[in-house]
Amino acid sequence: MVLIGSHPILGFAVYFYSLGATVILAARKMDQLKSTAKEIELLGGKCDVMQLNIRDANQALEAVNQIVAKHGKLNGLVNNAGGQFHSPASKMTPNGFATVVDLNLMGTFYLCKAAFDGYMGEHGGTIVNIVADCRNGFPGMVHTGAARAGIINMTKTLAIEWGPYNGIRINCVAPGMTISSGMKNYPEKVLDGFIANGWMNPSGRFGTESEMAASVVFLLSPAASYITGVNLPVDGGYSLSRSDAKGPEAMYNPKGSLMRPYIGWPSDEKAAIQEVDAPTGIVKLFEKYKALAVNGINRDSKL
Ligand SMILES: CCCCC/C=C/C(=O)SCCNC(=O)CCNC(=O)[C@H](O)C(C)(C)COP(=O)(O)OP(=O)(O)OC[C@H]1O[C@@H](n2cnc3c(N)ncnc32)[C@H](O)[C@@H]1OP(=O)(O)O
Ligand SMILES: NC(=O)C1=CN([C@@H]2O[C@H](COP(=O)(O)OP(=O)(O)OC[C@H]3O[C@@H](n4cnc5c(N)ncnc54)[C@H](OP(=O)(O)O)[C@@H]3O)[C@@H](O)[C@H]2O)C=CC1
Numbered sequence: 001m002v003l004i005g006s007h008p009i010l011g012f013a014v015y016f017y018s019l020g021a022t023v024i025l026a027a028r029k030m031d032q033l034k035s036t037a038k039e040i041e042l043l044g045g046k047c048d049v050m051q052l053n054i055r056d057a058n059q060a061l062e063a064v065n066q067i068v069a070k071h072g073k074l075n076g077l078v079n080n081a082g083g084q085f086h087s088p089a090s091k092m093t094p095n096g097f098a099t100v101v102d103l104n105l106m107g108t109f110y111l112c113k114a115a116f117d118g119y120m121g122e123h124g125g126t127i128v129n130i131v132a133d134c135r136n137g138f139p140g141m142v143h144t145g146a147a148r149a150g151i152i153n154m155t156k157t158l159a160i161e162w163g164p165y166n167g168i169r170i171n172c173v174a175p176g177m178t179i180s181s182g183m184k185n186y187p188e189k190v191l192d193g194f195i196a197n198g199w200m201n202p203s204g205r206f207g208t209e210s211e212m213a214a215s216v217v218f219l220l221s222p223a224a225s226y227i228t229g230v231n232l233p234v235d236g237g238y239s240l241s242r243s244d245a246k247g248p249e250a251m252y253n254p255k256g257s258l259m260r261p262y263i264g265w266p267s268d269e270k271a272a273i274q275e276v277d278a279p280t281g282i283v284k285l286f287e288k289y290k291a292l293a294v295n296g297i298n299r300d301s302k303l
Contacts, residue, residue, distance in 0.1 A: 003024045003067060003076065003111075021046075022046040022047070023047045024047070024049070024067055025037060025047065026051070026052035026063055027051075027052060027081060028051065028052070033049040033050075033051075036049075048067075048070075048071075050066065050067075054103070054107035054111055055103055055107050057110040057114070060107075060110040060111050060114035061110075061117060061118060064115055065118050067118075074115060074118065075119075075126065076125060077111060078130065079107075079108045079127070079130060082103060082130065082132075083100075083104075083144075083182065083185060084104070085100070087140070089142040092143065097142070097146075100147055101146060101150070104144060104147035105146075105150040105151055105154070108129050108151050109154060112129075112158060112170070115127065120162075121162070124166030124167050124168055125168055126170070126219070127158075127168070127169070128170075128171055128219050129151050129170070129171070129173075130173055130175065131152055132145075132148045132174055133235050134149050135174075135233070135242070136242050151172060152172050152231045155172050155231065159229030160229065169225070169228040170229065171229065171232065173232050173234055174232065174233045174234065174239070176233070176235025176236055177198065177206045177207065178207040178208065178211075178212055179209065180209055180278065183278045183282045184278060184279060191279055191282065192281065195281050195285060199255075201235070201236045201241070201252065202236055202257065203237060203257055203259040204236075204255075205236065205256060207234060207236060208261050209276070211262050212234055215232055215234045219232065261292055263289065263293040
């Protein structure tokens with residue numbers, strides 16, 4: 001039984017289904033949740049939806065209590081809900097900063113605490129908190145950098161404090177720039193900048209939803225049974241290389257690297273799971289990645 005805070009990237013659901021998990025999707029917009037649930041069911045998965053604003057601690061506990069009352073357990077939690085807006089720190093208002101900290105840091109704490117109080121403190125369980133690459137600061141998004149760094153530290157503390165409670169494990173996944181529906185939240189100019197600079201990464205590209213999903217499922221699964229308190233960057237090496245003093249042209253390959261994307265589902269699967277609900281520029285990039293993943297061709301050479 002896995003609670004995913006947010007309308008999740010569909011890839012998660014596919015993986016959880018393959019592990020035999022029942023997935024509960026929770027976010028504010030029910031329409032979106034229901035259509036994702038329908039797609040999961042079409043694939044043969046089991047899925048429930050519930051409305052939840054993670055910024056409300058009472059709602060978080062109520063959600064956990066409802067799940068335990070209905071399903072008898074809650075042994076997995078993925079804190080995926082989150083976001084921010086782009087702004088230089090000099091132009092950010094105190095309320096703008098506080099809002100993003102409230103959503104990401106407080107919201108994640110409320111869900112972790114609710115899961116502990118409502119089920120895991122007594123029975124154990126596994127939690128994955130989705131953060132973002134904030135290893136070397138987060139220029140243009142000071143609020144989310146501070147909030148995500150807070151989550152990473154909180155995760156370490158909870159791993160130590162809650163490990164002894166029936167072996168609760170809690171880890172973070174830090175996605176690099178990822179092709180996802182979240183890109184709809186950014187102005188075109190910001191997106192164009194992201195796309196134009198996509199090659200400035202040892203992988204030469206963005207990440208895919210499947211690559212994020214696979215790492216989350218690994219950390220939730222018994223295969224990671226001795227891993228707790230870590231932050232796993234899933235970013236093609238970007239966080240390691242960003243602080244290098246050399247210019248990007250000297251470090252990276254402007255033509256793109258040969259790090260083949262993992263799309264995570266076969267090309268002849270249902271069409272619905274091969275789409276990404278994102279602005280045109282991002283969808284075009286995804287189409288390119290799909291071709292690379294399926295055909296194994298990058299630039300002009302075969303892998
Ligand atoms: C490795 C690099 C990765 C980088 C890429 C990252 C990608 C992703 O994370 S994808 C996920 C994308 N999804 C989102 O980012 C969702 C974004 N939006 C939200 O979650 C919410 O809109 C919110 C949390 C940012 C704001 O929620 P809300 O409570 O509705 O906020 P208010 O409208 O009440 O405003 C509060 C406060 O914040 C200021 N503000 C809000 N949006 C903006 C903005 N776009 N630009 C500047 N300021 C903003 C707003 O003005 C308020 O402040 P005051 O005016 O001082 O009251
Ligand atoms: N895409 C990327 O490049 C990166 C993404 N990330 C992080 O990964 C996570 C998933 O990103 P992605 O799928 O791209 O983003 P999306 O914006 O598509 O997903 C965010 C989800 O969070 C939910 N959500 C937002 N606020 C709340 C709230 N108060 N209560 C409950 N649910 C809420 C939204 O649903 P609803 O509006 O219905 O509530 C939405 O389904 C986010 O935390 C994001 O910041 C990190 C680094 C890079």
